[in-house]
Amino acid sequence: MGTTKTEAFTEADLTLATYAKAxxxxxxxxxxxxxxxxxxxxxxxxxxxxxxxxxxxxxxLKELKEAGLIKGDIDGKKVCYCIDAEAWKHAQLLMQQIFASYTLCGTSCC
Incomplete structure (x- = not known):
């Protein structure tokens, strides 16, 4: 398989893809x-x-943390996880933007 050519995509699209994969x-x-x-x-x-x-x-949990959707802090022998509020809001915004950009095309679409 060839390279993904990530430089051809916007930062927002790359970030949205990371969230979507997670x-x-x-x-x-x-x-x-x-x-x-x-x-x-x-x-x-x-x-x-x-x-x-x-x-x-x-x-x-590792996948979610790498995507940035959650945070993990070490507490003794345990790792405590929670939602990363800033990343969560960013993911929500990116998802809303892509879904909101669709307009119904009537009956002429596929």
Whole structure:
């Protein structure tokens, strides 16, 4: 496969793609829902909420953290996770912009 030529895309499009990729797995969506419902940092309880192993949940948390949607702080032996409010607002704005840019084309579309 060829190179992705990321320099040909806007920073906003690259960021939106990063957020979309992070949201592209139901386990990561479930993790985000848990964090949003609790509205606080969670240390270790996430595994108990999902039908997945510790290592699988850790991998999904890593993906969400790398995308910037969550933050993780070390508290002793545990890592506490919460929503990154600034990134969350940015993701929300980018998603709203792309969805709002669509206008119904009537019956002449495909």
């Amino acid at each position: 949201l592209a797995h139901p386990a990561r969506v479930a993790i985000l829902r848990i964090l949003l419902e609790r509205n606080s940092c969670i240390c270790g309880d996430i595994v108990e909420e999902l039908p997945l192993s510790q290592s699988t949940v850790s991998q999904h």
